[in-house]
Amino acid sequence: MTNGCILQTLLLLCFSTTALSISYKALRLYQSSGSVTCQELLLQLNVRPCLEDRINFKLPEKIKHQQQFKKKDAAFLIHEMLQNIFSVFTNDFSSTGWNKTIVENLFGELHKQMDRLETILKEKPEESLAWRNSMAILHLKSYYRRLQRYLKDKEYSSCAWMVVRAEIMRNFPIISKLTDCFQN
């Protein structure tokens, strides 16, 4: 009886590991494709360049070193970044003259990516809670709060949006590199 339970547990772990590996593989493909789509949409949000309101938002250096992260860690980080990007663009961008359809498409693409990541993150909620309090996540949250505060201080001017847009576009190469961790 005990041996049967152990065997079933082992089989479940093996299959779950296999399922997870398969899902990470598919997730990597979807995530890579989604990152490219988001960058293309952001490029369509063209703004006249301005140099007066440039600021160094100090993107966390830790997330640039992707080799230290495991699959689950990378998934947490990507989800956090996508969620904050979504939050930034929900602010007033009327001064920019951007096409709202493009912004809505950007929202939809971000949402799809987050949904795929949440299917994996829900499996072990205790790890999600632990990650929410990690230093990497806290630094990311600070970074995106600076972006929000900058927009607010510049009164959501077009030049400020141009600066924020450029900064958000720097996030996606980092997301692409974190996505490569899924094949570890």
Add this chain to the structure above:
Amino acid sequence: MFSNYNVSAITLLNLYLMVYVSVLFGTSPTFSEYSDESCTMNLTIQNFQLILSWEVKNRSIQPTHYTLWYTIMSKPEDPKIVGNCTNITKPSCDLTDVWEIMDDHYIPIVELYKGNSMVGRCMNSFWASDFYIEPPRFEIVGFLDHINVTLEFPSVTPKIYGKEIQEYASLVIEKQWDKIVKLNDLKLNRDFSGNFTYILDNLIPNTNYCVSVYFEPLDVEKIIKSPIKCIFLQPDQESGLSISAKIGIIITGWIVLFFISSILMLRRTGYICLKNNFPKVLNFHNFLASMFAEPPPSEAVDMLEIIHTNKKKKLWNYSYGDESDSEEEEEEVPKASATGYTTHGLMGKHLSQAPDPSASSQESQCEDSAVEESDEPGAELEPPREARPDPWQPESSRSPRERRERVLQDSYPRHNSSSTDEPGDKVIFNVNLNSVFLRVLDDDSEEDSQETSEVLPLAEDTIDLEEDPHRIESSLLMASGERTQPPHHSSSSQCLWTEEESSDKTDSSGSDTDADVGDGYIMR
């Protein structure tokens, strides 16, 4: 007048302040004064060089010189001037070793000069995805069912061709119109330096295929496709190396075949004799034949019953000068003769299984010949080869075996007549008469002594009949059936047994021979 001086002073002061401020901030152009609409800019990677080119939209402004500055958006840094693009006449600038970081916004600023005065500025922002990347040169080689696509990159490429470029642009090999291979997806984990070969496999022979290579940036509108190269895959189309290899294999095969056939031909004709040194047990050529071969003919074995008799016989004791000793009675002890043979006094009794009907006739013939001899005393001297009815004539119908039987039978009756008187011990053993010598000793002691040393072997094909007819008569030749015919004996000599028996009887007093019983001995 004082007011005029005041106005002049204030004007000069303002002018000085303006000059001072201009000098102070003169190094940093005020980009806000001029809009970027005056010119369009293109950033292209061509021939592995990052080239920024621009074009002034406002044709009224026809600048003669250009100066290029640049900055980035992520940091509030002052624009930097590009050294090799200062006061240039052509509207393009090589930024290969200037812009190396891909994940940032670059802001190029072009100052337009006409003469020594600046007439305008152009400014733009370029993200990595905004690059136009020209495709590399490539070659295609067609095979039976696959195509080798070789991409030509320089051994040393700019930093912009590092691994990061793969984040923003995929290198695509397109087999029109159904298959697209993105090398970035292959995770080559290498930068584009040095030649690289990719194989388009699983193709259909006897089909035309066209291939194109290009970089696919994030902005798909900025794709630059290479010229299409087409090739027809013929069924027997192979690379030069494989054709030569096939030809070489075919030629080698023909040479080997010719060599083997030559050896076989020479062996058949006998020029080459290959010895088989296998042991006999491994020689299976006649294996089957040997399995069903007839059993070897059994040796002609004649059954002889040897009956020992205690008789005095004179044996030659190797003392040539002492005849008296030779006449002494001696035990019947076999002694070695001078010839080295062991002598036994034997009385032979032929124990052939089937009575030979011809034996009696032969016996009678012998007797007849003996009678004839008595009638014709000179017959003994006649050479045995004279034509006489001679049972020992080499008739084709009579084998040597039969002749032996006859001889033994001739002696037997006489022997029996005497042996019955003295039975003695019996020893029965099989004797191959082909391997023994039979000799009958004469009644004459001297002659016996000579005769003992003169043994005519059975193996001799011929005898010298001229030597001593008497000796011949006292000798008995036993020729093997496989050998030549026994020499022609006179009937008297052939019937030697009977004569000797009779002579033995007469010499019974002093004879040491067993002539009466055919004192012959089997010698070997």
